[in-house]
Amino acid sequence: MSKTYQIQSYFNFLKRSTNQHGVHSPFVYDLVTKCFYDKKKYPAYQDIKAYRQQLLSNTASLKVTDLGTGSQVFKTNKRSISKMAAVAGSSYKDAKLLYRLTQYLQCDSILELGTSLGIATQALALGHPKATLTTIEGCPNISAAAKNTFKTFDLNHIDVVTNDFRDAINRLQTNTYDLVYFDGNHQKEPTLQYFEALLPTITNDSLFIFDDIYWSKDMTDAWNMIKQHPKVTVTIDTYNFGFVFFRQEQAKEHFTIRL
Structure with missing residues (x-):
């Protein structure tokens, strides 16, 4: 169902x-x-490419605990790191865009x-x-694999929390975020x-990014509800991502932009 929906939604x-x-x-x-x-x-x-390459050449397998929608590709919970990086990881193009965003918005x-x-x-x-x-x-197991790769690439300022999202959100110490990237559970209610x-x-300057807003009809429904929220002023739909801004000085407006 999802693949047909994704193709149709892409043409639209x-x-x-x-x-x-x-x-x-x-x-x-x-x-x-x-x-x-x-x-x-x-x-x-070059670092983004090297990180991806390292994962793509890693043939080790992990036993995966799926807390979200599960996978549309993998039929078993034993998965190779290389296949996961190829199928489930961010594409090189998307990773470059995320890099530019945190750089541009500081x-x-x-x-x-x-x-x-x-x-x-x-x-x-x-x-x-x-x-x-x-x-x-x-x-x-995925968390441990990510921590190891971060260490290899000297990414020492990343705090990895291994927990169910709801629990983890309840325990967060930070009061405000400039950017929140939602890329875990592609279901409407969660x-x-x-x-x-x-x-x-x-x-006022925060940005929420939702990944895979056309993953399923349910996920698109969630996206459409978020767009209508009274605190949301500007949204940008780039198909792969949904960007949400809360800038009070902006008139409420929704953009659909080809990347």
């Missing part, structure tokens, strides 16, 4: 989407032109729900190395619960 996205020329908000126009469409070859891209305090093998985590960390970055992973639970941590 292409029909609706525009580039920077359809954008009249100066804030969003700058974000799209200076960050989304930034073509510079940053040295950090996010000092970052929270990630769903570490997986840490491809996105590394990109977020490289974009603003002085940031405090907390990442939450529900599966102990996504909405985590969104509501983390709303008290926003400032």
Whole structure:
């Protein structure tokens, strides 16, 4: 069901989407032109590539505890790291965008729900190395694998929390986050619960990023409900990601942008 839905929703996205020329908000126009469409070859891209390559060549297997929707690809809970990196990890293109975002917005305090093998985590960390970055992973074996790879790449400022998301959110010590990346549980109700639970941590400049908003009809329903929330002012749908801003000075507006 999901694959058919994803293909259909992608065609609909292409029909609706525009580039920077359809954008009249100066804030969003700058974000799209200076960050989304930034073509510079940053040295950090080599590190992002090296991190991915290391995982793609790692043939070790992990026993996985799935706390979210489970996988659309894997039929067993024993999975090789290389296959997980190829199928479930952030793509190189997405990781580069996450890097540019934390660099462009200078996010000092970052929270990630769903570490997986840490491809996105590394990109977020490289974009603003002085940031405090907390990442939450529900599966102990995946969490341990990510910690090992972080160590190999000298990513010592990442705090990895191994816990169920709801529990972990309840125990968070930080009062506010500049960026929260939701990439763990692609189900409607949990996504909405985590969104509501983390709303008290926003400032006027905070950004929430939702991964895979067209994973399923349920996930798109959650995305549409988030867009309508009274605290949300600006959203940007790039198909793979849904970006949510809370800037009070902005008129409520929803953008659909091709990357």
